[in-house]
Amino acid sequence: MDLYDIAVIGGGINGAGIARDAAGRGQKVLLAEQNDFASATSSAATKLIHGGLRYLEYYEFRLVAEALAEREVLLKIAPHIIWPLEFVLPHEQHLRPAWMIRMGLFLYDHIGGRSTLPKSRGVKLTPEGHGAGLKPEFRRGFSYSDGWVDDARLVVLNLRAAQNKGATLLPRTRCTGATRSGDRWRVRLCDAASGAEREIEARMLVNAAGPWVKSVIERELKLTSPGKVRLVKGSHIVVPRVHEQRYAYILQNPDRRVIFMVPYERNFTLIGTTDIPVGEEETQPRITADEIAYLCQAVSRYSARPITPAEVMWSYSGVRPLYDDGSEDPSAVTRDYHLMLDAGAAEAEAPLLSVFGGKITTYRKLAEHALEKLAPWMPGAGRPWTHAEALPGGDFGGRDFQALLQDFRARYPALDRHWLARLLRRHGVLADEILAGAATEADLGENFGGSLYERELRYLFEHEWARSSEDVLWRRTKCGLHMSEAQRARVAARLQPS
Numbered sequence: 355m356d357l358y359d360i361a362v363i364g365g366g367i368n369g370a371g372i373a374r375d376a377a378g379r380g381q382k383v384l385l386a387e388q389n390d391f392a393s394a395t396s397s398a399a400t401k402l403i404h405g406g407l408r409y410l411e412y413y414e415f416r417l418v419a420e421a422l423a424e425r426e427v428l429l430k431i432a433p434h435i436i437w438p439l440e441f442v443l444p445h446e447q448h449l450r451p452a453w454m455i456r457m458g459l460f461l462y463d464h465i466g467g468r469s470t471l472p473k474s475r476g477v478k479l480t481p482e483g484h485g486a487g488l489k490p491e492f493r494r495g496f497s498y499s500d501g502w503v504d505d506a507r508l509v510v511l512n513l514r515a516a517q518n519k520g521a522t523l524l525p526r527t528r529c530t531g532a533t534r535s536g537d538r539w540r541v542r543l544c545d546a547a548s549g550a551e552r553e554i555e556a557r558m559l560v561n562a563a564g565p566w567v568k569s570v571i572e573r574e575l576k577l578t579s580p581g582k583v584r585l586v587k588g589s590h591i592v593v594p595r596v597h598e599q600r601y602a603y604i605l606q607n608p609d610r611r612v613i614f615m616v617p618y619e620r621n622f623t624l625i626g627t628t629d630i631p632v633g634e635e636e637t638q639p640r641i642t643a644d645e646i647a648y649l650c651q652a653v654s655r656y657s658a659r660p661i662t663p664a665e666v667m668w669s670y671s672g673v674r675p676l677y678d679d680g681s682e683d684p685s686a687v688t689r690d691y692h693l694m695l696d697a698g699a700a701e702a703e704a705p706l707l708s709v710f711g712g713k714i715t716t717y718r719k720l721a722e723h724a725l726e727k728l729a730p731w732m733p734g735a736g737r738p739w740t741h742a743e744a745l746p747g748g749d750f751g752g753r754d755f756q757a758l759l760q761d762f763r764a765r766y767p768a769l770d771r772h773w774l775a776r777l778l779r780r781h782g783v784l785a786d787e788i789l790a791g792a793a794t795e796a797d798l799g800e801n802f803g804g805s806l807y808e809r810e811l812r813y814l815f816e817h818e819w820a821r822s823s824e825d826v827l828w829r830r831t832k833c834g835l836h837m838s839e840a841q842r843a844r845v846a847a848r849l850q851p852s
């Protein structure tokens with residue numbers, strides 16, 4: 355039977371981050387994900403690399419400081435899929451007084467240490483500038499910066515890095531059980547396609563099952579969970595672009611929640627999110643008509659033209675696996691993470707580490723802390739390293755994105771300039787692997803529409819574990835958003851096993 359140092363359950367961002375870090379420290383790692391990688395919460399975020407301005411109101415200073423420091427690290431190691439975004443907060447005196455917002459932004463500017471992003475400031479809201487798309491009655495506001503991430507690609511790139519360091523990665527493989535026997539875990543894995551079961555052994559087990567963390571402990575491992583999760587659904591809608599500027603808006607709602615309105619995929623605006631408590635059975639969350647109405651209404655309080663449910667082009671929902679700190683209000687439940695170590699009853703037993711909560715933004719730091727907890731079982735393992743090595747495609751050799759794009763445009767002059775930009779945003783310098791030898795559009799193979807060509811499709815299949823049209827069109831890329839129903843069906847047909 356194969357023996358691993360660490361077996362990880364769950365291929366969301368936290369499992370992927372732990373797998374990458376551990377593999378790079380010389381551990382023999384296996385990761386099993388029951389569906390496609392990033393198919394659950396980690397592709398359903400608002401996609402902000404942020405400290406979380408609103409968390410300051412809940413005194414989450416540790417989380418905000420760690421997340422802001424991480425923002426700097428992540429902007430450096432993945433400049434293709436993470437970039438700065440300027441946010442505008444229109445001022446409404448009766449919801450939060452200006453002195454309170456100024457104080458919060460001052461803290462936000464400083465609590466995370468040194469930042470390369472511009473500092474916050476007061477701004478005039480004009481239709482051609484910071485007030486683009488807003489009603490003229492909003493005249494003043496505040497501007498601050500955070501980061502934007504392609505969340506599903508962040509997962510896949512961490513996994514590719516883990517694989518490059520020797521990790522074994524198993525998508526569409528469910529962990530159906532694990533038993534501890536002395537210093538080993540015996541882990542049962544089931545292949546989703548064939549139903550075939552097999553067992554492996556691991557010296558450490560990491561439960562990064564997100565919304566399923568507690569049920570994996572109780573049902574698959576038959577143990578008592580040391581913590582509880584609060585499952586809180588959050589939904590987003592995508593509508594045609596609301597304004598032509600590059601700004602994102604953070605909009606206050608009378609219920610004291612905030613709603614984000616973010617430029618998305620060039621032609622669209624992303625609006626979210628909601629906070630709806632759900633039960634464990636909500637494994638395939640869907641947006642409801644009430645949530646759509648809530649989001650449209652919240653944004654229309656501010657937008658010059660009302661946003662209506664009829665405009666919604668796409669929506670997605672995810673379940674936040676929050677650590678249950680006993681808060682009544684779902685918006686107030688802590689967004690910080692807790693790592694629960696179960697070292698077994700007897701000495702020298704194999705440990706189980708379970709991840710409760712967490713943000714996309716803090717995944718790398720969470721992985722470091724997870725390995726710190728497991729350090730007694732990893733004698734001789736390497737030191738923290740993930741802050742200093744770019745994710746696949748993210749080593750621009752000292753250039754910024756624009757310089758890299760110029761270089762690609764010069765080397766591939768016959769290829770569409772805008773398409774090249776989109777390809778580089780997905781793959782960074784690895785775009786060369788897709789383009790190798792392509793002189794003209796015809797060399798890229800079939801054009802499926804929505805900026806997807808045969809060559810990239812094949813690449814996603816061969817190097818990024820994509821199998822279904824859902825994997826390709828809505829996770830590895832967002833090409834689905836730019837396609838007609840017939841074009842999406844063509845991709846699905848192309849991926850059917852012959």
Ligand SMILES: Cc1cc2nc3c(=O)[nH]c(=O)nc-3n(C[C@H](O)[C@H](O)[C@H](O)COP(=O)(O)OP(=O)(O)OC[C@H]3O[C@@H](n4cnc5c(N)ncnc54)[C@H](O)[C@@H]3O)c2cc1C
Nearest residue numbers: 364366367368388394395396400402529564588712714715
């Ligand atoms: C609406 C919303 C907005 C958000 N916005 C942001 C944001 O803007 N910025 C930010 O930093 N964070 C944000 N977050 C939080 C962030 O998305 C999550 O904290 C993070 O994605 C959780 O990752 P995870 O790996 O723990 O869980 P998941 O991504 O859910 O991964 C867990 C995986 O485990 C797998 N699994 C479960 N059981 C088994 C089993 N038995 N065998 C094998 N695999 C199994 C699941 O299939 C799943 O893929 C948001 C979350 C939501 C819901």
